[in-house]
Amino acid sequence: LPEPTSPFTYDGKVGEEKLGELLALGAEKPDLDFKAELDLGNPAKKLDFIKDCAAMMNLPRGGYLVIGANDDGTPAQNATAPTKEMFDSGAL
Numbered sequence: 001l002p003e004p005t006s007p008f009t010y011d012g013k014v015g016e017e018k019l020g021e022l023l024a025l026g027a028e029k030p031d032l033d034f035k036a037e038l039d040l041g042n043p044a045k046k047l048d049f050i051k052d053c054a055a056m057m058n059l060p061r062g063g064y065l066v067i068g069a070n071d072d073g074t075p076a077q078n079a080t081a082p083t084k085e086m087f088d089s090g091a092l
Contacts, residue, residue, distance in 0.1 A: 010061045022066055023073040031056065031063030036076035038067045040086055 010031060011018075028034055033052055039045045049065075056063035067082045069075060 010063060012062070019066065022064055023069060023075075026073045028071055031059050031061070033063070033065050034069040034071050034073060035065060035067045036070050037079040038082045038086060039080075 022032060025032065033056070035049070035052075038049060040049065052065055056065060066073075068079055
């Protein structure tokens with residue numbers, strides 16, 4: 001059977017317009033994962049994040065991880081905002 005077509009196009013864009021498009025979908029997809037918060041200080045959550053990154057990298061066209069959104073695409077309330085330092089390869 002052919003793979004289902006994604007309701008959005010993975011184009012590598014990461015701007016506000018693309019974020020709005022992804023959030024408007026209102027649900028996670030195989031190539032779209034929402035994370036309410038990113039806690040890299042917690043080893044289990046850090047491992048979960050790394051697994052999600054690896055899963056997206058293994059998709060034929062890649063995918064998106066959106067930090068700061070609930071599973072339904074709504075903004076996560078009271079979550080700690082991620083910083084660019086959190087994504088430094090040394091931190092991971």
